[in-house]
Amino acid sequence: MATETNLTQGVSLDHHHDDHGHEHHEESFISKYIFSEDHKMIAKQFLITGIIWAFFGGAMSVIFRLQLGFPDMELSFLKPFLGHWLDSAGKLDPNYYLALVTMHGTIMVFFVLTAGLSGTFSNFLIPLQIGARDMASGFMNMLSYWFFFAASVVMFSSLFLETGPAMGGWVVYPPLSALPEAVPGSGAGMTYWLISMALFIISTLLGGINYITTVINMRTKGLSFSRLPLTIWAFFLTAIIGLLSFPVLFAAALLLIFDRSFGTSFYLSEIYMNGEALHNQGGSAILYQHLFWFLGHPEVYIVLLPALGITSEIIATNSRKPIFGYRAMIGSMIGIAILSFIVWAHHMFVTGMNPFLGSIFMFLTLIIAVPSAVKAFNYITTLWRGNIIFTPAMLFSIGLVSVFISGGVTGIILGNNALDIQLHDTYFVVAHFHIVMGSASFFGFMAGVYHWFPKMYGRMMDEKLGYIHFWLTFVGIYLVFFPMHYIGIAGFPRRYYSHTSFDAFSTFTDLNMFISAAAIVTFLGQAIFAFNFVWSIFRGRRAPENPWNSNTLEWTTPVSPGHGNWPGKIPHVYRWAYDYSKPNADKDGFGDFIPQNVPLSKTPHSNLEHENEIMNEQHVEDDLKINDHK
Amino acid sequence: MNTLFIGLAAVLILSILFMLFRIQSLVTIVKGSHQRVGMSNKVNGALMLIVPITLLALTVWYSPIAAESFLPEASSEHGLVTDRLFWTSITVISIMFLITNAGLFWFAYKYQYKEGRQASFFHDNTRLEVFWTIVPAVIMALLVFFGWKAWSDIMSEVPKEAIQVEIMGKQFAWQVRYPGKDKEFGNHDFRLIDDVAGNEFGIDFEDKKSEDDFIARELYIPKGQPVLFKIRARDVLHSVFAPHFRVKMDAVPGMPTQFHFVPTKTTEEMRTELNNPKFNYELACTEICGRGHFAMKFIIVVVEPNEYNTWVAEQTPFLESNPQFKGKGLSDLRKKNLAKKKEEEKSKEQASL
Ligand code: HEM
Ligand SMILES: [Cu+2]
Ligand SMILES: [Cu+2]
Numbered sequence: 001m002a003t004e005t006n007l008t009q010g011v012s013l014d015h016h017h018d019d020h021g022h023e024h025h026e027e028s029f030i031s032k033y034i035f036s037e038d039h040k041m042i043a044k045q046f047l048i049t050g051i052i053w054a055f056f057g058g059a060m061s062v063i064f065r066l067q068l069g070f071p072d073m074e075l076s077f078l079k080p081f082l083g084h085w086l087d088s089a090g091k092l093d094p095n096y097y098l099a100l101v102t103m104h105g106t107i108m109v110f111f112v113l114t115a116g117l118s119g120t121f122s123n124f125l126i127p128l129q130i131g132a133r134d135m136a137s138g139f140m141n142m143l144s145y146w147f148f149f150a151a152s153v154v155m156f157s158s159l160f161l162e163t164g165p166a167m168g169g170w171v172v173y174p175p176l177s178a179l180p181e182a183v184p185g186s187g188a189g190m191t192y193w194l195i196s197m198a199l200f201i202i203s204t205l206l207g208g209i210n211y212i213t214t215v216i217n218m219r220t221k222g223l224s225f226s227r228l229p230l231t232i233w234a235f236f237l238t239a240i241i242g243l244l245s246f247p248v249l250f251a252a253a254l255l256l257i258f259d260r261s262f263g264t265s266f267y268l269s270e271i272y273m274n275g276e277a278l279h280n281q282g283g284s285a286i287l288y289q290h291l292f293w294f295l296g297h298p299e300v301y302i303v304l305l306p307a308l309g310i311t312s313e314i315i316a317t318n319s320r321k322p323i324f325g326y327r328a329m330i331g332s333m334i335g336i337a338i339l340s341f342i343v344w345a346h347h348m349f350v351t352g353m354n355p356f357l358g359s360i361f362m363f364l365t366l367i368i369a370v371p372s373a374v375k376a377f378n379y380i381t382t383l384w385r386g387n388i389i390f391t392p393a394m395l396f397s398i399g400l401v402s403v404f405i406s407g408g409v410t411g412i413i414l415g416n417n418a419l420d421i422q423l424h425d426t427y428f429v430v431a432h433f434h435i436v437m438g439s440a441s442f443f444g445f446m447a448g449v450y451h452w453f454p455k456m457y458g459r460m461m462d463e464k465l466g467y468i469h470f471w472l473t474f475v476g477i478y479l480v481f482f483p484m485h486y487i488g489i490a491g492f493p494r495r496y497y498s499h500t501s502f503d504a505f506s507t508f509t510d511l512n513m514f515i516s517a518a519a520i521v522t523f524l525g526q527a528i529f530a531f532n533f534v535w536s537i538f539r540g541r542r543a544p545e546n547p548w549n550s551n552t553l554e555w556t557t558p559v560s561p562g563h564g565n566w567p568g569k570i571p572h573v574y575r576w577a578y579d580y581s582k583p584n585a586d587k588d589g590f591g592d593f594i595p596q597n598v599p600l601s602k603t604p605h606s607n608l609e610h611e612n613e614i615m616n617e618q619h620v621e622d623d624l625k626i627n628d629h630k
Numbered sequence: 631m632n633t634l635f636i637g638l639a640a641v642l643i644l645s646i647l648f649m650l651f652r653i654q655s656l657v658t659i660v661k662g663s664h665q666r667v668g669m670s671n672k673v674n675g676a677l678m679l680i681v682p683i684t685l686l687a688l689t690v691w692y693s694p695i696a697a698e699s700f701l702p703e704a705s706s707e708h709g710l711v712t713d714r715l716f717w718t719s720i721t722v723i724s725i726m727f728l729i730t731n732a733g734l735f736w737f738a739y740k741y742q743y744k745e746g747r748q749a750s751f752f753h754d755n756t757r758l759e760v761f762w763t764i765v766p767a768v769i770m771a772l773l774v775f776f777g778w779k780a781w782s783d784i785m786s787e788v789p790k791e792a793i794q795v796e797i798m799g800k801q802f803a804w805q806v807r808y809p810g811k812d813k814e815f816g817n818h819d820f821r822l823i824d825d826v827a828g829n830e831f832g833i834d835f836e837d838k839k840s841e842d843d844f845i846a847r848e849l850y851i852p853k854g855q856p857v858l859f860k861i862r863a864r865d866v867l868h869s870v871f872a873p874h875f876r877v878k879m880d881a882v883p884g885m886p887t888q889f890h891f892v893p894t895k896t897t898e899e900m901r902t903e904l905n906n907p908k909f910n911y912e913l914a915c916t917e918i919c920g921r922g923h924f925a926m927k928f929i930i931v932v933v934e935p936n937e938y939n940t941w942v943a944e945q946t947p948f949l950e951s952n953p954q955f956k957g958k959g960l961s962d963l964r965k966k967n968l969a970k971k972k973e974e975e976k977s978k979e980q981a982s983l
Contacts, residue, residue, distance in 0.1 A: 271820065272864045
């Protein structure tokens with residue numbers, strides 16, 4: 001059945017391409033670079049926008065780190081950016097501190113690591129790795145980017161509002177976020193935040209539907225789900241998670257909009273504000289938290305899974321070894337995807353939720369640690385007895401595995417509700433999620449850029465700069481976030497403008513200073529990447545077709561693939577993506593890799609037993625066709 | 631002037647760096663065929679050991695120093711249990727962390743590229759995989775079990791004899807009310823809150839039980855007796871955090887919450903233990919609530935039970951110092967509202983006439 005649909009798909013697509021070839025016209029600047037429907041251009045749009053956002057998000061964290069590490073510092077030199085949010089003594093306004101934290105979190109989680117990461121690589125790699133000419137709907141794909149762009153514009157403009165952008169933390173819990181009297185950012189700033197997120201959700205859904213449809217329907221002949229590269233599995237599952245969870249955030253946001261603007265009481269009850277009892281009764285502030293985290297927890301996997309998929313691909317390629325436990329990897333990703341929907345209330349252990357429910361969610365949460373552990377073990381085993389080439393992408397992938405473990409193990413502590421009582425909303429949590437989600441996904445992002453840059457721009461990035469960038473970032477990340485565990489164990493609450501009003505939290509001033517210094521150096525170090533990226537787009541060494549000797553289909557395209565990806569027919573797939581260092585491959589005339597599009601009949605010596613069986617079953621016709629083509 | 635200098639220096643450094651970069655890439659080109667795996671691979675391989683070991687050494691050196699600034703041993707019964715569980719879990723995860731990271735970086739170093747070596751085509755091993763699915767599952771199950779027991783104890787039924795204290799969060803302070811001699815709180819209703827008149831809790835004084843309620847500037851609790859915090863908020867979310875007691879519970883407008891525990895050390899005992907005569911137990915807020923979130927401090931004082939009783943006896947009920955509230959409550963409010971409505975209607979009628 002599956003092959004049948006694939007066949008017809010393949011045919012119709014080829015056909016489409018032929019049409020295209022005949023009327024080969026010069027595309028206008030606008031349709032090529034702006035309202036492009038080519039998945040590769042859209043991917044680059046997501047990439048560049050994501051990088052720009054990462055710069056803003058990072059710069060914000062530098063400003064609030066200055067406040068935390070050097071509380072007495074005069075910040076007047078930031079006057080051009082912060083304006084009236086600095087008082088005459090050059091001190092940051094506490095409200096604006098909250099605004100920075102909120103914007104930083106929102107930008108990093110949604111704009112950088114959801115749109116920037118998933119948007120870039122799902123778009124770029126899905127068609128290329130499954131052997132499709134483009135996404136199922138190029139038009140929807142284009143819309144997906146432009147909705148994201150609109151969301152970006154709205155969020156960015158909220159920075160310039162008189163009353164400031166949203167200030168309720170990236171989770172924007174009501175009533176704080178519902179009542180403009182409670183904090184200035186809950187006025188216009190919050191309205192902008194909600195509009196921006198609504199646009200963002202539409203963008204994610206448009207993208208997600210496309211990714212799912214494309215993966216299901218447009219795989220080239222022979223590319224069954226059991227041969228799919230792990231990258232595609234990861235993007236596919238991510239899109240499904242997003243499709244199921246983002247609408248819930250949309251609903252939550254909608255109800256919040258009603259409460260804010262139309263006098264409803266979904267989340268509000270028994271509130272006295274500004275010398276007045278509000279009319280709202282019967283609403284539940286906890287309801288919002290359930291809805292938010294129903295998205296919020298899956299969201300951390302939306303951010304992480306693509307990074308893990310990218311890493312699987314890169315580690316296998318550069319260890320020159322098949323990924324260890326291919327099926328277990330798929331199984332654990334499916335497990336994580338399912339479990340991620342039933343653990344959300346571990347963010348709410350001390351909200352007054354029924355303690356019995358707390359116990360249930362602890363059990364479920366700790367189950368999810370098992371598939372995560374399996375993935376980590378499989379990465380490590382893939383390195384074992386490999387022949388490892390340290391490309392910058394490989395370095396970032398190894399770094400990812402390290403931070404994924406370091407941040408993952410503290411999850412075991414936080415998932416334990418008895419321990420979470422003390423640690424919830426302290427810096428221990430900040431350390432945990434920055435390492436496991438922030439850093440791991442960021443490393444995955446970087447790994448992906450270094451690895452697929454040659455395919456994106458036809459040139460190589462400078463390796464030496466890549467090495468420096470990696471080691472600086474790796475050390476920097478650990479120096480910034482690891483010490484936060486100590487501060488968290490000491491009880492320091494998060495989202496505090498200053499800790500010194502409490503005797504209990506007046507310690508660790510020197511450590512906070514150290515963290516801030518490390519953060520600034522790490523942030524500045526990213527300039528190396530920025531330079532390398534921009535320089536290499538224009539002046540980098542020209543890339544060969546398959547610079548990493550990789551097996552997947554994207555490397556069978558020309559150096560700079562045009563619209564439609566393959567100039568001729570779409571290659572068919574005959575094997576999984578991980579035939580690296582296959583025994584006896586040399587007798588078949590191959591080195592340490594056999595690309596996916598090499599028929600089994602070409603590799604009689606290296607075929608495994610079951611592969612020989614498959615080959616014998618295959619129609620001779622098929623092979624003839626291929627030979628024709630070659 | 632200074633800025634100019636810094637700016638110039640920065641430009642200079644950047645251009646030197648850029649020159650270095652150009653030279654480096656030109657040298658690579660001149661050297662001819664760009665080698666796929668060269669010296670850099672060895673350097674990176676070596677760093678795979680050097681960097682993690684250095685970081686580990688830093689951690690080993692710094693952890694005891696940091697530990698001096700951790701909170702002292704818990705001052706509550708359940709806190710002692712969770713602390714023990716916490717440090718056990720930290721030990722377990724540290725071992726897991728060390729083993730896996732050691733494997734990761736050691737393999738990366740050991741199996742770095744060597745000319746002529748062939749990587750092994752090792753891609754499946756059911757036994758291994760079952761093994762490392764089961765090991766974490768078992769460890770997890772054990773930790774869950776102890777966590778679940780501790781949690782169930784902490785969240786168990788409130789002992790009848792528990793001393794009740796109401797903690798109310800508002801922007802940006804905590805306020806504390808005691809039930810007085812009858813050991814029962816009078817009703818409250820948010821519509822009765824009136825900051826100007828002084829009824830910040832919205833106490834309903836038609837309820838006789840409220841007549842002996844008193845409001846305290848410091849939160850006194852007796853050592854060795856169960857204490858129940860009845861927690862609420864009147865504007866936005868807040869969260870009661872008493873770090874020394876390992877107590878945390880959100881304060882939610884419209885939904886009362888609670889937390890009960892047994893304090894084990896008086897403030898005085900802590901002062902001697904820490905050798906700090908100024909030590910005080912503190913109550914903080916851990917749910918973002920606006921501008922003053924970072925400064926919602928309230929002092930908790932733990933005393934011996936007899937001292938506690940004396941202290942309670944010394945307190946004056948709120949109503950006694952604010953007699954104007956006598957008998958004022960919900961029905962009073964209702965009357966007022968009706969009157970107001972009538973007046974409004976009247977003026978409307980007049981206007982339409
Ligand atoms: C991969 C990049 C990053 C991601 C995904 C990320 C994500 C987040 C998120 C989701 C929050 C929570 C926001 C909130 O509390 O409302 C946050 C807070 C924070 N971030 Fe980041 N972040 C990243 C990079 C950084 C960097 C480079 C620093 C520099 C030290 C940093 C420092 C902080 C701090 C200190 C807070 C807590 C502030 C507070 O609670 O007072 N983050 N981040
Ligand atoms: Cu979660
Ligand atoms: Cu607060």
